[in-house]
Amino acid sequence: EAQVTQNPRYLITVTGKKLTVTCSQNMNHEYMSWYRQDPGLGLRQIYYSMNVEVTDKGDVPEGYKVSRKEKRNFPLILESPSPNQTSLYFCASATPGPQRRQYFGPGTRLTVT
Amino acid sequence: DQQVKQNSPSLSVQEGRISILNCDYTNSMFDYFLWYKKYPAEGPTFLISISSIKDKNEDGRFTVFLNKSAKHLSLHIVPSQPGDSAVYFCAALKTSYDKVIFGPGTSLSVIP
Numbered sequence: 001e002a003q004v005t006q007n008p009r010y011l012i013t014v015t016g017k018k019l020t021v022t023c024s025q026n027m028n029h030e031y032m033s034w035y036r037q038d039p040g041l042g043l044r045q046i047y048y049s050m051n052v053e054v055t056d057k058g059d060v061p062e063g064y065k066v067s068r069k070e071k072r073n074f075p076l077i078l079e080s081p082s083p084n085q086t087s088l089y090f091c092a093s094a095t096p097g098p099q100r101r102q103y104f105g106p107g108t109r110l111t112v113t
Numbered sequence: 114d115q116q117v118k119q120n121s122p123s124l125s126v127q128e129g130r131i132s133i134l135n136c137d138y139t140n141s142m143f144d145y146f147l148w149y150k151k152y153p154a155e156g157p158t159f160l161i162s163i164s165s166i167k168d169k170n171e172d173g174r175f176t177v178f179l180n181k182s183a184k185h186l187s188l189h190i191v192p193s194q195p196g197d198s199a200v201y202f203c204a205a206l207k208t209s210y211d212k213v214i215f216g217p218g219t220s221l222s223v224i225p
Contacts, residue, residue, distance in 0.1 A: 043218075
């Protein structure tokens with residue numbers, strides 16, 4: 001089954017404690033992306049990757065890091081989480097072609113206290 | 114400054130009637146527009162898309178209309194069903210610029 005998986009699904013942590021949210025896709029997509037969803041703001045792109053070792057900033061990259069060492073994996077790293085990073089996070093991968101039709105993971109609910 | 118706007122946070126429609134969800138954008142250089150549907154506790158799923166060179170695309174009960182001069186697109190769902198109750202996101206992208214811009218979403222409730 002074609003899918004994007006994320007782990008963990010729920011995470012409560014404290015300010016400053018480094019964390020990683022993993023993302024993996026089994027569709028051999030080159031394009032992957034991370035979003036955060038906040039009330040009234042919709043989905044905002046954090047980082048995206050066009051291919052292995054190629055990453056670029058989205059609209060809200062501050063406080064986040066990513067890496068793309070393998071095509072299937074695209075982890076999101078918060079080196080020093082802060083309460084304003086409390087949000088719902090989605091990883092996505094996209095089909096080739098100009099539309100970039102995206103397949104989303106189930107989401108990770110992060111709370112930073 | 115939001116480049117993609119969905120000015121109605123919520124919409125209620127009677128089952129069997131038409132649902133019309135609206136989306137406005139500011140960047141005339143967008144090449145593609147996509148609609149995604151999101152149920153609670155799930156990730157968004159692709160629904161339908163339209164290229165900027167077209168003014169209409171239809172897929173079953175779903176039709177998207179694009180008015181480039183007004184920088185406006187709309188999603189029509191006919192007939193609406195209770196299972197259509199979800200949050201709908203409009204998204205836009207310019208193919209030479211790899212970011213995807215999403216609107217804030219519209220929550221649709223279809224009342225049986």
